[in-house]
Amino acid sequence: MHFGGHGSWIFRDYVRKHLEHNVPNRIPVARFFEIVTPDTCPVYQPPLNWVMRKELLTFVDDIYEDLELWYPKLRLEEAGYGTRLAAPEIKTYKGKHGYPAKSDLLLSDAKSQDFCGLLVPGGFMPDKLRRDAKVLSLTREIFEQGKLVAFICHGGWIPISAQILKGKRVTGSCGIKDDLENAGAIWVNKPVVVDGNLISSRTPLDLAPFAKAMVDFLS
Numbered sequence: 001m002h003f004g005g006h007g008s009w010i011f012r013d014y015v016r017k018h019l020e021h022n023v024p025n026r027i028p029v030a031r032f033f034e035i036v037t038p039d040t041c042p043v044y045q046p047p048l049n050w051v052m053r054k055e056l057l058t059f060v061d062d063i064y065e066d067l068e069l070w071y072p073k074l075r076l077e078e079a080g081y082g083t084r085l086a087a088p089e090i091k092t093y094k095g096k097h098g099y100p101a102k103s104d105l106l107l108s109d110a111k112s113q114d115f116c117g118l119l120v121p122g123g124f125m126p127d128k129l130r131r132d133a134k135v136l137s138l139t140r141e142i143f144e145q146g147k148l149v150a151f152i153c154h155g156g157w158i159p160i161s162a163q164i165l166k167g168k169r170v171t172g173s174c175g176i177k178d179d180l181e182n183a184g185a186i187w188v189n190k191p192v193v194v195d196g197n198l199i200s201s202r203t204p205l206d207l208a209p210f211a212k213a214m215v216d217f218l219s
Helices: 009-020 029-035 066-078 125-129 133-144 153-161 174-182 204-218
Strands: 054-059 081-087 092-094 100-102 117-120 148-152 192-195 198-201
Touching: 054 066, 054 125, 054 133, 066 081, 066 117, 066 148, 066 204, 117 133, 117 153, 117 204, 125 153, 133 148, 133 153, 148 153, 148 204, 153 174, 153 198, 192 204, 198 204
Parallel strands: 054 081, 054 117, 117 148, 148 198
Antiparallel strands: 092 100, 192 198
């Protein structure tokens, strides 16, 4: 299952209503991913002259945080930027709330020069992939090339292990605040923090400003 090539009106409207405005009594994330399926979700159709401008790399593995991958992925695609999901294997991975994401690029085949930036969602996925030398080298190279490196929540574990955060202002889940500071970063309690080509956010509730900051940087 997937949302289709370039996102969906239902997904966008849901996030605007239930995340951007943070209204009470929003439906649980797991229930949302049960409701939005290819059968119930009309695919957003871009204009005929619409083309992907560039591609971003994102990492995926089991127990990734569902919204932290799909919200920015679809928002970037609406802005004209493609995404490639790199993983140890070409297969379908399940998110923390059970939503599937199929990788379309082997980590071993990924090259930093092919991408205009990197998106690192949270969940437990980053704690596993931070042990992969290729993940760390890709992260370091993209950062050193001055390209976007964006991470949210526990996604900060990967740039921590890539050793690119010393002296940088960042944010992330309170659960990894000590990890970020021990890596030499300056932790800031804000919805989104931009320091050069690093963009970071705390939790899924910060996805709206996080995605906006990414699009603004790339534009």
